[in-house]
Amino acid sequence: MRLLLREAFMTFRRAPLLSALSITTIGFSLYAVGLFALVAVNLREALRIVEQRVEVVAYLLRGTPAETIAQASQDIAAFPEVQRVTFVSEDEALKRARAELVEFRDAYRDLSVNPLPASLEIQLKDGFRDAQHTAAVADRLRGYGFIDDIRYGREWIEKLDRLRNIAGVVGLTIGLAFAAVAVVIIGVTIRITVLQRASEISIMRLVGATNGFIRGPFLVEGAIKGLLGGMVAILLSYGTYLLFRGQIELATSGIVFLKSAQLALGIVFGVAIGLGGSLVSVGRHLRNV
Amino acid sequence: MIRFHHVSKDYPKGVALKDVSLHIAKGEFVFLTGHSGAGKSTMLKLMYGALRPTVGDVRVSGFNIGTLTPSEIPRLRRRLGIVFQDFRLLEDRTAEENIAFALEVTGARADAIPARVMRALTQVGLAAKAHAYPQELSGGEQQRVAIARALINDPTILLADEPTGNLDERATRGVFQLIREINATGTCVVMATHDLDLVKQTTYRTVEIRDGSVVFDSGQDDADAEEEMA
Numbered sequence: 009m010r011l012l013l014r015e016a017f018m019t020f021r022r023a024p025l026l027s028a029l030s031i032t033t034i035g036f037s038l039y040a041v042g043l044f045a046l047v048a049v050n051l052r053e054a055l056r057i058v059e060q061r062v063e064v065v066a067y068l069l070r071g072t073p074a075e076t077i078a079q080a081s082q083d084i085a086a087f088p089e090v091q092r093v094t095f096v097s098e099d100e101a102l103k104r105a106r107a108e109l110v111e112f113r114d115a116y117r118d119l120s121v122n123p124l125p126a127s128l129e130i131q132l133k134d135g136f137r138d139a140q141h142t143a144a145v146a147d148r149l150r151g152y153g154f155i156d157d158i159r160y161g162r163e164w165i166e167k168l169d170r171l172r173n174i175a176g177v178v179g180l181t182i183g184l185a186f187a188a189v190a191v192v193i194i195g196v197t198i199r200i201t202v203l204q205r206a207s208e209i210s211i212m213r214l215v216g217a218t219n220g221f222i223r224g225p226f227l228v229e230g231a232i233k234g235l236l237g238g239m240v241a242i243l244l245s246y247g248t249y250l251l252f253r254g255q256i257e258l259a260t261s262g263i264v265f266l267k268s269a270q271l272a273l274g275i276v277f278g279v280a281i282g283l284g285g286s287l288v289s290v291g292r293h294l295r296n297v
Numbered sequence: 298m299i300r301f302h303h304v305s306k307d308y309p310k311g312v313a314l315k316d317v318s319l320h321i322a323k324g325e326f327v328f329l330t331g332h333s334g335a336g337k338s339t340m341l342k343l344m345y346g347a348l349r350p351t352v353g354d355v356r357v358s359g360f361n362i363g364t365l366t367p368s369e370i371p372r373l374r375r376r377l378g379i380v381f382q383d384f385r386l387l388e389d390r391t392a393e394e395n396i397a398f399a400l401e402v403t404g405a406r407a408d409a410i411p412a413r414v415m416r417a418l419t420q421v422g423l424a425a426k427a428h429a430y431p432q433e434l435s436g437g438e439q440q441r442v443a444i445a446r447a448l449i450n451d452p453t454i455l456l457a458d459e460p461t462g463n464l465d466e467r468a469t470r471g472v473f474q475l476i477r478e479i480n481a482t483g484t485c486v487v488m489a490t491h492d493l494d495l496v497k498q499t500t501y502r503t504v505e506i507r508d509g510s511v512v513f514d515s516g517q518d519d520a521d522a523e524e525e526m527a
Contacts, residue, residue, distance in 0.1 A: 011401055022389045211385050214345070215446065216374035217402035219367060 015225035016232065019201070026204065027233070030197040034237025035244065037190035038278050042245035044186045045270065048179045050256075050263045055172055062137040062168070064130040064145050064160040070098075072126070072154040080152055081128060089136035089145050094129040098122050125156065139166045191281055194237070198230055198285035202293065209293045219294050226286045234282025238275040298323045298454060298485050299344060304353035306339055306509075313339040315509040316353070321487060323453070326480045327516070328496050329489040331506035337489035340506070341458050344487065345377055346370050358453060375403055378447030378455040378484075382462035384439045386431040392418065392442045393427040399446045417445040421475060437468025444475060448484075455479055457488040461495065469495070 020027045068077065077095060085093045096104070101124040105112070130149075132141065142165050146158045202209075212222045249265045256263050266274070299321040306314040314336050321327050329337045342348040343355050346365050355362035360373045386395050396414045405413075418424045421441040431439050440460060447455060457476060461469040473495055480486040490496065496503055502516030 010407075207385070208387055211387060212398075212402055213370075214374060214379050214385070215399040215402055216371045216377075216450070218371045221402055221404075 012224045012228060016228035019205075019225075019229050020232075023201070023204070026201060030201055031233050031236045031240065033197045034194050034233055034278060034282070035240025037193045038238055038241035038274060039244040041183075041186045041190050041277075042241045042266070042274060043248060044183055045266060045274070046245055046249060046263075048175075048183065049266060049270070051175055051179070053264050055168070055175065058168065059134075059137045062132060062142065062160075062165055064132070064142060064149065064158060066128045066130065066149050066152075066155045067125045067157040067159070068127060069154045069156045070125060076154060077126075077128070080154070084128065084130060084149070087145060087148065089132050089141050090130055091133040092131045094131075096127045096129055098124055098126045101125070101127065128155075137165075137168075138172075139169050187277070191285075194234070194278075194281045195285040195288070198233070198282065199289040201229075202226060202286065202289035206293055209290065213294070222294065223287070223290050226290045227283055230282035230284075230286030231279050232282070234278035234280070235275060237282070238278030241274065241278070242271055298325070298358060299487065300354070300356045301340070301343075302354040302356075304343065304350045304355055306336075306343065306348060307351045313509050314343075314350075317506075317509070317511055318353075319504065319511060319514070321485065324480070324483050324485055325516075326477070326486045326499075326501040327488070328501055328503045329487060329506060330491060330493065330496060330503055332491065335506040336509040337506055338458055339509075341456050341487065341489055344454075344456055345379055346373050375450050376453055378444075378450070378452035380440070380443050380447050380455065380457040380460045382459035384431070384436075384443045384463075386439055386442055386446075388431050391428050391430055392423060392434065392445075395431070395442055396446045396449055399449050403450060413449060414445075417449050418442075420448065421445045435468065436464050437471055440464060440468070440472050441475065444472070444479070448479065452484060454485045454487065457486065459490055460488065461490065461492060 081093045081095055084090055099122065102119075102122050105124060130145065132145065136142075136145075139162065142160050143162070146160055149155055149158055209222055246265065249263070253262055299319070301317050301319040304314055304317045305312065317336075317340070319340075329340060331337050339348065343350060343362055344357050346357075346360070346362055346369075349355075349365070350363050353363075357373065358376045360369060365373065386392075387398065390398065393414055396417055397410050400410050400413060401407075415424060415427070418427055421444055423438060423441050423445065426434060426438060429438075431442070434442065440463075444460075455476070460476065461472055464472060469492070476486060476488065477499075503513070504511055504515075505513035
């Protein structure tokens with residue numbers, strides 16, 4: 009074990025430039041992936057915030073008894089898609105209209121009769137805020153006789169659906185492409201370091217080193233480079249995040265950074281490529297002599 | 298110790314060995330001579346398992362080279378010492394570290410390594426240069442380090458591929474003398490060379506290869522003769 013680590017660290021000491029270069033290369037390759045992840049995560053976050061506004065509003069017939077409404081509210085709240093049902097009385101509706109619709113304030117001021125109906129505002133659970141589920145909930149609501157009209161911005165939700173699908177497909181494709189490019193670049197980088205030590209590998213073989221013994225230090229070295237490269241990428245990504253944090257606003261909040269689990273995944277990805285690249289590169293040399 | 302039985306070796310470009318049969322006994326010293334490309338190196342490579350015979354049977358120190366498994370290759374090589382014309386030392390390690398390396402890869406006990414390395418360096422007359430890097434040593438000295446490395450695991454067979462090919466006359470004499478001393482302790486030596494002056498100095502068995510065939514064997518006994526006829 010001691011020998012393994014000594015041999016692995018020896019490369020860093022004896023070829024510091026090449027080692028630094030390969031760590032930087034790995035770092036920047038993963039940085040590209042990280043940047044993309046940052047964009048993807050924030051896009052999703054923005055979509056999530058927008059999605060929270062998806063709701064179905066059921067306007068009630070005038071004169072519906074309070075008990076009926078209370079009972080229906082309970083029933084509707086029990087729908088699997090429904091997160092919360094809020095009853096908005098006629099007076100509340102008017103109060104809101106006065107507060108929110110500033111342009112019509114005058115029109116709403118001296119009304120002898122409140123023209124606004126009472127309503128049930130139905131928020132859907134995460135995962136059900138798409139066109140299909142929203143329409144299904146609306147259909148079921150139509151079964152209640154006291155419900156006059158149902159609004160849920162069908163077109164808007166359908167657009168949101170399309171946006172979500174496009175973001176998903178594009179994100180996956182570009183993400184995979186970035187990851188593939190990173191794998192290739194890191195693989196080539198590690199191959200160069202192994203190539204530089206091809207003669208060393210053949211000498212090890214000649215003096216009777218087992219393949220496992222030869223592989224060991226290269227794997228440790230590759231893993232360390234992947235780890236350091238991953239950390240470089242995180243630092244660069246975080247720097248970029250800090251740079252843009254004050255400047256870009258999402259719907260309601262600033263941009264977010266990757267979660268620690270996602271960062272850990274990035275590091276694991278770096279280490280895995282380091283290990284894999286070393287394994288493949290050394291394997292080629294082990295077949296000779 | 299080493300036995301070739303009707304061995305042929307084909308390369309994609311052509312034939313390297315044609316129906317070679319040869320037996321080398323324990324403790325023997327054998328010269329392999331012949332022009333460049335005659336097949337000397339191919340024979341040595343077959344002996345240390347870097348190549349496999351296309352036809353025939355090669356046995357070295359109890360290992361069947363034709364059916365060598367990946368795990369057997371290191372075990373075979375630990376019984377052999379191998380020396381090359383170009384020394385093949387690790388440039389970024391001192392003489393001492395180069396030799397210790399060969400012990401470390403075999404999993405030798407760490408505390409026993411320094412003493413064994415020093416003994417080997419003393420044996421090849423380089424104890425004073427233990428901390429020198431290969432580029433600080435002359436060709437002859439580098440080859441001595443390579444020989445010390447080859448000896449460190451107490452091999453029963455020393456394979457030397459043109460060990461004096463890159464050396465001047467004085468260094469050649471020194472290295473050759475060292476190899477003879479190693480043979481005198483009972484180690485079987487197979488030395489490929491095209492330095493005929495060296496060959497003529499001694500009465501060691503000489504096997505001459507030409508175009509992949511054995512054309513002369515000064516030590517051929519009756520048994521081998523029969524094999525040749527068969």
